[in-house]
Amino acid sequence: MKALLLLAAGMLVAAPAWTQNRVIPQAGLKSGFEFLSPDLKKMQLDDFANPGTLWVDRGEKLWRAEAGAAKKSCADCHGDARASMKGVAARYPQVDRHSGDLMTLEARILQSRVERQKAVPFARESEDLLALSAYVAYQSRGMAMEADIEGAARKHFDAGEAMFFRRRGQLNLNCAHCHDANWGRTLYAERISQGQPNAYPAYRLEWQTLGSLERRLRACLSGVRAEILPFGSPEYADLALYLSWRAKGLPIETPGVRR
Ligand code: HEC
Ligand code: HEC
Structure with a gap:
């Protein structure tokens, strides 16, 4: 909690570009994989060791x-x-x-x-x-994410983007506070990644099982003590579309391994 408050406090002082929409780390896209310990990287890459297999x-x-x-x-x-x-x-x-x-x-x-x-x-x-x-x-492992956000998808993308930047919970944080502005920093012994969706469904050690992207998103929402919606809610699909677009070009890693 203390770490989270410090993080939140630091964010009040600085008001950099991430407070505006559409500031995306396109050039420096990094999969969550890059933030894993060497042991977990090895586990993901070896199909025999990867529990997701x-x-x-x-x-x-x-x-x-x-x-x-x-x-x-x-x-x-x-x-x-x-x-x-x-x-x-x-x-x-x-x-x-x-x-x-x-x-x-x-x-x-x-x-x-x-x-x-x-x-x-x-x-x-x-x-x-x-x-x-x-x-x-x-079947798409290693292929680049390439969600389409034009045409009928556009309104869902816009809704997902708005969700990403909406402050929520007791700490009044949005997704960008952690995943755009503070990736690479440590929070509760975890290194914050860019919050990319390309490993899912992924095996998470904390869960001791495989879980969907939605399950991971719910963990983030409960981390900031925000409202959790039922699985399959259209809002999660909108957010997932925004995340897929933001991850454009990252390779699919399914089944990923995460902490
Ligand atoms: C208080 C900081 C914080 C906030 C706010 C937050 N997250 Fe996270 N998120 C984390 C941490 C810590 C992890 C686990 C380590 C990592 O991969 O970043 C994580 C993991 C993730 C992952 C999995 C990344 C991977 O490679 O496995 C996704 C996707 C994600 N977050 C999306 C979001 C979205 C979308 C929001 C807004 C609804 C959000 N997060 C809000 C801290 C946060
Ligand atoms: C009786 C035939 C039939 C069976 C059985 C069936 N599907 Fe399908 N599936 C379809 C058709 C037809 C579509 C295209 C639907 C459309 O575009 O509206 C489709 C679409 C899909 C798609 C989307 C493909 C894309 O290119 O976007 C996936 C994924 C899929 N099915 C998975 C499954 C899985 C998994 C099962 C077994 C649990 C299954 N389907 C069983 C007929 C079937």
Whole structure:
């Protein structure tokens, strides 16, 4: 708490460029990976040591498993994920051209599950949904994030951007206070990164399990004692779109490993 207050106090004095919108560290983009200890970097890079591999493997089994009243597997419609899902995660969140809703990758998988497989939806943060989203995102590992923010996506981007810069919680901090103005500094023994979304779903040691980007965002929100919205809230999708745009060019790392 003390560290956080000091951080907040320091921010009142300085009023640099990050108080304005659209000041983005484009040139110095850094994945959270670069802020990890050497041990955790090694763990992420070695598929045998990376605990996230378990979810990717589970996702591959689910991909081939028949489900729901339609008695179809993901593979029945989409074929080999290594080809059909390659690059997909890199362009999410994406607007659904039928409904106009902004969909995260998880939402898109749930849509196929319910509308195409005619199956009961997976719960948010369930092992099965995490496994499938890790498996799908894994097909884009190493590819650059490239979310589209034009056209129908624009209003979602604007809402996400406004969220990023909105002060909140008892400490009245916004995302930029930590992730634009103070990355590289230490807070509670953690090095603050730029808050990039390219590792998710990621295995977090503190969770002892894999978790979605939304779960990480909720941790940040509760860190500043701000309101937490239910999983799957459209506000989180808007924020995720802004983060994807801000991360444009960073490689997808799924399954990432984080502290
Ligand atoms: C009080 C400081 C603070 C605030 C405010 C804050 N975060 Fe964070 N955030 C952290 C810390 C600490 C971590 C864990 C270490 C790291 O990766 O930065 C983190 C991690 C993250 C990560 C994961 C990065 C990775 O590579 O795993 C994302 C994404 C993120 N934050 C986004 C946000 C967003 C969006 C907001 C605003 C809603 C926000 N944060 C507000 C401190 C903060
Ligand atoms: C009966 C056929 C069918 C099944 C079974 C099915 N899908 Fe789909 N899926 C589709 C169709 C059709 C679309 C395109 C929807 C659209 O664009 O409106 C789609 C879209 C997607 C997308 C978005 C692709 C992109 O390029 O944006 C993902 C991801 C996806 N499905 C994952 C899955 C997963 C995971 C499963 C298994 C749990 C699954 N689907 C099962 C038919 C299916």
